[in-house]
């Protein structure tokens with residue numbers, strides 16, 4: 001607070017506690033008027049929190065759930081993989097057909113009968129990818145619902161993964177086509193600014209793992225104190241936080257892996273969620289909490305996962321600022337008519353691509369950004385069968401129908417803020433210190449690093465709550481991933 005701002009309080013007969021004097025408070029006149037209304041003459045951090053806007057429900061900001069999985073099951077028995085894959089194929093094909101450059105397509109059966117040396121093009125699913133041993137050509141098996149064919153490229157660095165749906169054009173030669181061009185469904189470039197949105201922040205956390213002996217409790221308490229305005233550093237951002245996304249693994253769960261109970265401080269899953277409730281209840285009610293499950297939460301592991309069960313997390317359902325969604329889910333965060341689309345996915349398929357694509361095997365932040373880019377370019381959150389466990393429904397909930405403004409994941413316990421084609425990529429670290437499993441594989445988690453996005457100008461910052469002094473964490477921000 002500057003000297004002239006402090007003088008305004010004194011002029012009104014209000015004393016200001018030293019902890020508040022060190023804060024950056026955006027609207028002093030409004031605050032003084034609220035204090036005068038209450039007849040208050042001493043401003044400390046607690047009073048500031050009590051009368052701050054974030055502790056009052058603020059209807060100007062809202063959450064619109066656009067897509068969430070309600071828990072319905074497939075009517076078919078056994079599991080109807082054909083219906084699920086057909087739904088995926090048809091929706092991705094329509095996305096590709098909407099691109100002017102993909103307007104001329106043939107079925108694979110028509111390619112088979114096309115004359116040699118003619119130009120052919122199709123929209124197909126990649127059923128296999130291999131590299132020829134001598135010339136290192138990339139050989140793709142492609143298929144649609146009329147048959148399968150071979151497509152060959154002399155470039156072996158095309159980032160194509162199995163089961164992607166793509167547009168391919170090339171020259172027919174006997175029983176193969178030689179590829180000239182591959183077009184992915186991909187996302188569009190979205191406009192970056194929302195000028196009519198006031199300064200407001202969306203904050204992303206995940207992988208809290210409450211119940212684990214390695215839970216970073218002090219750091220989470222520090223984060224919540226900061227949201228309550230009790231900590232001077234970056235207090236102007238704390239006041240502007242309107243949304244917190246919780247992207248899965250909120251508790252450590254029970255029986256998630258063998259002998260897990262030895263690593264738990266809370267061995268009852270309801271008590272784990274109760275402990276989370278006590279934390280979340282302290283967050284100012286003007287901040288909306290968008291809660292999505294991960295593989296440690298109280299729901300089935302196959303994706304899509306429905307909302308965390310109210311049988312286990314019932315007390316959190318009583319929080320009036322909590323919004324439960326599935327994994328994945330798509331929500332719009334809104335201010336008046338402005339909306340910012342957020343795709344939420346816990347990120348279970350990310351390690352599969354780190355394991356199968358050598359150059360991403362370190363799974364550092366660049367690698368995570370590159371794998372999230374594969375998702376967006378494929379318009380699918382787990383394009384390869386087996387990358388995550390899938391519940392085969394009539395509708396494939398993992399297809400990315402819309403280009404999001406923000407794509408938020410967790411699961412990796414690393415911090416990432418980056419951009420691909422103006423879509424902000426977020427991976428939201430964790431609140432659990434290094435586990436034995438991570439030690440064994442040399443993985444070092446980023447603990448208590450919180451990515452934040454300014455909704456007005458889309459500027460990005462990561463704040464580090466691990467130590468007493470809150471600092472920025474530059475390492476988590478990567479330049480454009482495209």
Ligand SMILES: [Fe+2]
Nearest residue numbers: 207249411412
């Ligand atoms: Fe996790």
Ligand SMILES: [Fe+2]
Nearest residue numbers: 249294295411
């Ligand atoms: Fe996870």
